[in-house]
Amino acid sequence: MDLTDLTEDDLQAIQFELEDYQIVHGSLFKIPRTAPDLDDPTVAIARPVGISLIPTAFPHLQFLHALKIQPIFNELYIKIAEDELWLEGIIRQLQETDPFAKVLWQIWERVRSRAEVQSVRCGIFRSDYMLHSIRNEAKVTVGQESLGMAAGAQIKQVEFNTYSCAGSSHANIVANMHRYLGTRGAHRVARIQPAKLPTNHAIKEIAASLETAHKVYTQSTETPRKTVILMTVQPENVNVCDERPLEYSLSDCDPPIPLYRVEFSNEVMQRCQLGPDRELLFTSPHRGEVFEVSVVYQRAGYDPGEYTPQGIEARYILEVSRAIKCPTILCHISGFKKVQQELTRPGVLERFMSAENADVLRRTFMSLYAFDTSGDGVTARKLALDENSAAGYILKPSLDGGGHNIYGRDIPSFLATIPQHVWGKYILMEKINAPLLQGVLVSPLMAYRGSVVSELGAIGTCLWRREGGSKGDTEIIRNSGAGWTFKTKPDDVDEMSVVKGYGCFDCPFFPDVSSDNLQG
Amino acid sequence: MDLTDLTEDDLQAIQFELEDYQIVHGSLFKIPRTAPDLDDPTVAIARPVGISLIPTAFPHLQFLHALKIQPIFNELYIKIAEDELWLEGIIRQLQETDPFAKVLWQIWERVRSRAEVQSVRCGIFRSDYMLHSIRNEAKVTVGQESLGMAAGAQIKQVEFNTYSCAGSSHANIVANMHRYLGTRGAHRVARIQPAKLPTNHAIKEIAASLETAHKVYTQSTETPRKTVILMTVQPENVNVCDERPLEYSLSDCDPPIPLYRVEFSNEVMQRCQLGPDRELLFTSPHRGEVFEVSVVYQRAGYDPGEYTPQGIEARYILEVSRAIKCPTILCHISGFKKVQQELTRPGVLERFMSAENADVLRRTFMSLYAFDTSGDGVTARKLALDENSAAGYILKPSLDGGGHNIYGRDIPSFLATIPQHVWGKYILMEKINAPLLQGVLVSPLMAYRGSVVSELGAIGTCLWRREGGSKGDTEIIRNSGAGWTFKTKPDDVDEMSVVKGYGCFDCPFFPDVSSDNLQG
CATH class of the missing domain: 3.30.1490.50 (Glutathione synthase lid domain)
Known part of the structure; x- marks a missing residue:
């Protein structure tokens, strides 16, 4: 594909379709009512998230590989999160210089001192990759048609996220959008066949994992209370369109599973308290109905600034409760870069898995x-x-x-x-030395056409049970892939930040594949 | 229900949920990129449409009655639209004083002079009602609980719309929204049980009627071209969230039915032309693929200001083509208020239907x-x-x-x-002397709590075939209800305009019903 063929009229015609699709399907950022630049305080406004106008090429085999190895990564992080001794060694190095690590570990120590009452844990992970050109070249721009043949490009891990992974709903909607546009011929100008775009069911898959956790909780209790999932969120949240679809998807379960949002940490303190058996009791904002929380799904509490004295107490109450945590505080800590770096040291992966699997994962590592x-x-x-x-x-x-x-x-x-x-x-x-491709991006910040770099996130979900305290075994109840995210930014921007307007949601296009077997 | 119970906290909690639901589900107005008050021209923004925070009471039997008689109204307007002689009599009175009636009739005369090549017509209608308190009282505010018992209130027709009926997608989404909130206890404060709210499938039903029309067209032709539905739209359109869901719904048909938008009238002239057998040929904005239009679905061309010389030509090309019109120009004219008024004259309804049916419809008429x-x-x-x-x-x-x-x-x-x-x-x-109810409304223009008045729209769809020219019979292929709209405004505002920010989409609540049989 040669994007220089594209005229401004072509791009306008595509953007006109995309923009409406985004507005109708909630591919938006909410600009909250209290944002100072709004004339009118009574209602919020929303604007489309940054997106690619044309799907960006990616080698199919590398895409499939990222999805395929996700369950191995899931299992690795399950084991790390349950290997308290090993984690403690890491934290000991870190906590002298890193107050955040110290704060989290101290919360964990308080929880540990009372002993955990919930042995089941839930994880929603995302492993991020970029393509790395292993040939020792300077930056090169490659034709998208020939990318598939560029056997030199392999996925390398940027980071592994265990906490509050965002972007799955946006990615799902943008994948649907590009497929929809493809079927209407909107990408004909770029010679992109819709059959060469993968599907993405991230919303449904993630909701299914929360549903499983919810059911495990309710089946293990005889509570007379109505049980609900609780999602912690940050106040003044712009990303409701990424979070809410999971809530709405859970309401389609049979029977519907209610999910309530609670702001971290003010509202956690106001609405959450522990019952006699450390049940997490949540008082609804609608005239005080009291629910028992089955699963705490964390979409807040990742920023060190959130850990005021009240924030610390809020996190503690959630952690020490009987609710299944998604994820636990130890699993949260497992997502630290320091852990990622330790895993690259010789022999460390082998502590957690077979040499064979260790070899597979290690091939995705850069030097850390x-x-x-x-x-x-x-x-x-x-x-x-x-x-x-x-x-x-x-x-x-x-x-x-x-x-x-x-x-x-x-x-x-x-x-x-x-x-x-x-x-x-x-x-x-x-x-990572990413091969440069041509792309067209539009965000609230920019309209960009030129060299781009993409990042693929493989989403994984898992549920496991830790038996017999810190020395017990781990039983994995569920471990599966759950779709993907795909973001693209101008080559000359360092950070892939969608909120800041540089990173754009995108859908990979596989030049190197026939139309079979494109399920993501 | 006594809304004076509601605290500001209650309302805030509800609004917080509604606002996010609206943003995620496209219950929005688009503020186009060229709107002058936008700092940033690269992307559009969107804001929630006006809505009720609490469903507003409506008597169940009157709601059901409006839906039940819609097929009778559909048939009436089918017959009017095919009764050219009768319509011509009306227009003769009107065209001396009303240039718009004259313009439309002249377009029809041009079409007639070439003879029609399409005998199948499609209609998407909406009959609007308000409650009328037939007891001879001044305005009264009634308790919502007692409304059901107020046998004195009956639906009276505000108007009958045959052209470019809007609001069905918004109404569908807002109905879903209130039901969703109801299941979460958000309306508990107002003692509204979700089982007493009707469902609404307007999007699916309207898409199904367009699908039927599309299939009738394609089955009657052996064109080698790909066929598509064409939706005319106004430029700088704010209401994409009402129009686009029909397009997206049609793409879920098996096989998907493509619908393309075309701006009236500039783009109609650029992209539409007649083929050798008066097929309506549409050139896609994506590098010129040419499609044959099966159905012209009019969502523009209702404002007299659109009928510039170019607008007249655009409408003529669409009308004279082989495509099925939704609706035809005669059906468009049938929606004029003058027709509505003529129908109230003694004996006129009986021209088109049995005395029994005429009696049923006449009971909904005010004096005109x-x-x-x-x-x-x-x-x-x-x-x-x-x-x-x-x-x-x-x-x-x-x-x-x-x-x-x-x-x-x-x-x-x-x-x-x-x-x-x-x-x-x-x-x-x-x-109409509507009983006043208490309501809570939020729109970009206002946050309102007080006396309100609601308007119910019964949507109907139909497809019919006119055989043998102007004296032939009419075969009705399809005639059915297709959901409803429900809008509420402050009592002291005259016009129910959602775009202007006074009218708010709402969902009726039936205080007078058990939970059975609430399908709308």
């Missing part, structure tokens, strides 16, 4: 370095302090999720601004 | 008067020119659809501003 005073760390610091070698790396704080990263040549000057004794909370990651 | 120089008209003019008697009437221009009305005491001063020789294009209608 501790940034402490160990031998490894000293090497990393040397790489990072030199502007030329730093260009090939990214400095990441050991949070879960994206953001807050320092890229390439910015690293040395950044390091000069922070005291050396906190450097240990960072890790250094080799930059 | 011609406003011409006939005896009837002279009586009407006397009523309208006196401020006191005018208070009980509405002066309506003989357009299809709502808007442009003059209410009550404003009529005499309005009449003083227009020359008497054009008065004949108006009709005078007795005001």
Whole structure:
């Protein structure tokens, strides 16, 4: 495909269709009523999320591979989350320099001191990848038609998310949208056949995993109360269109499963309390009906700033309760970059899995370095302090999720601004050398046409039971893939942030495939 | 129900849920990119349509009655639309004073002079009603619980729409929304049980009627071309969320039925042309694929201002083509207020139906008067020119659809501003004396709590075949109800305009019913 063929009229015609599709299907950001730039305070407004106008090419086999290995990654993180001793070793290194790690661990210690009353845990994970050109080339722009043949490009893991994974609903809707447009000939100009776009059922799959967790809870209790799933959310939330579809999908279950939202942490403190057997009791905002919470699905509590004294207490109440946590605090910590980095050290993966599986996962790893005073760390610091070698790396704080990263040549000057004794909370990651493709993106921030880079997220869901305390076995009740996310940004922007308007939801297009077997 | 029980907190909790539901489900107005108040021209924004926070009471039997008689109304308007001689008599009275009636009739005469090549017609109608308190009382506010017992309130027809009926998708979504909220206890504060709210399948039903028309067309032709439905729309359209769901619903047919939008009238002229057998050929905006149009679904062309010389030509091309029109120009004219008024004259309904059916429909009529120089008209003019008697009437221009009305005491001063020789294009209608209920409404314009008045629209769809020219028989292929709309406005606002922010989509609540048999 050669996007230089596309005229402005072609793009206008496509955007006109996309924009309406987004508005009708909730592919939107909500701009809350209290946002200061609104003339009219009585209602919210909404605007389309950033999207690609044309699906961006991606090699089919690499796409399939990411989905295929997701259950192995799920199992790895289940095991890490239950390996308290190993995690404690990691945290011990981290908590001197990283107050957030310390706060979470202290909450866990309080929970542990009272002993857990819920042995079932739920996980909704997302493993993010970019294509890496292993040929030792500088950045190259490749024709999309020939991408499939570029055997040199392989998926490499950007990060593994265990907490509050976002984007699945948006990705689902945008995948539907591009398929819909494809069937209407809107992509004909780019010679993209709709049969070469994958389907995505992320909303249904994630809702199904919450449904399973809910049923496991209700079957194990004889409570007379009505049970509901509780989703923690941040106040002034712009991303309701990513969260709410899960709630609405659960209401289509038979019988419907109610999901209520609760703002972290104010509303958690107002509406949640522990029952006599540590049931998590939730008082509805609609005149005080009291429900018992089966599953706490965390979509807030990932930002260190949320852990005020009240935030700490709110998280503690949720964690110590009988509700199934999605995820537990130990699983949350397992998503830290420091864990990701430790897993790249020789032999560490083998602690959790067969050598064969370890080999499969390791092939997706870039080089990661501790940034402490160990031998490894000293090497990393040397790489990072030199502007030329730093260009090939990214400095990441050991949070879960994206953001807050320092890229390439910015690293040395950044390091000069922070005291050396906190450097240990960072890790250094080799930059992925993504092949550049041509793309067309539109977001509230920009209309862009040029070189782009995509990120594929493989979503996984799992449910497991830990028997017999910290030394017991782990029984996996459910472990499956659950669709995908696919985001694309201009090549010259470092961060894939959809909220900030650079990252755009997209759908992969497989130039290298016949139309069979495209289920995602 | 006594809404004075509701606290601001109760309402906030409900609105918070509704607002997100609206954003996720496209219960929105689009604010187009070219609107001058947008900082950022690259993307559109959207805002929730006006809605009720609490479903408003309506007597169940009156609701059912409106749905039940819709097929009788459908058949009446089918017969009117095929009774060219009778219609011509009406138009003859009107065209001297009403340029729009003249323009439409002239287009029809051009079509007639070439003879029609399509004998099948499609109709999507909506009959609008308000409750009328037949007891001779001044305005009364009634308790919603007792409304069901108020046997005095009956539905009276506001108008009958044959052209470009809007609001069905919004009504469908808002009905779903209130039922969803009801199941979550959000209406508990108002003691509204979700089982006492009707379902609404307007989107599916209307799409099904277009599907039937499409299939009748394709089965009667051996065209090698791909066939599509064409929807005419106005430029800078804010109501895409009402129109697009029909398109998306048609794409779920098996096989999918493509629907393309075309702006009236610029784009009609650019993209539509007649084939050798008067097929309507449509050139897709996506690099020029050419389709044959099976059905022209009119969602534009209702405003006299659209009939520039180009607009007249565009309408003519559509009308004269082989495509099935939804509706034809004669059916369009049948929706004029002048026709509605003529139908109230003694014996006129009996021209089209049995005395029994005529009696059923007539019971829904208010008094309507011609406003011409006939005896009837002279009586009407006397009523309208006196401020006191005018208070009980509405002066309506003989357009299809709502808007442009003059209410009550404003009529005499309005009449003083227009020359008497054009008065004949108006009709005078007795005001409906609606019982007042308590309601809570939120729109981009207002947050309102107080006395409200609702309007119920019964949607009907039909497909018929006219055999043997203007003297032939009419074969009805399909005639059925297709859901409903329900809008509510503050009592002290005259016009039920959702776009202007006064009318709000709502869902009726039946205080007087057990939970059985609530299908709408």
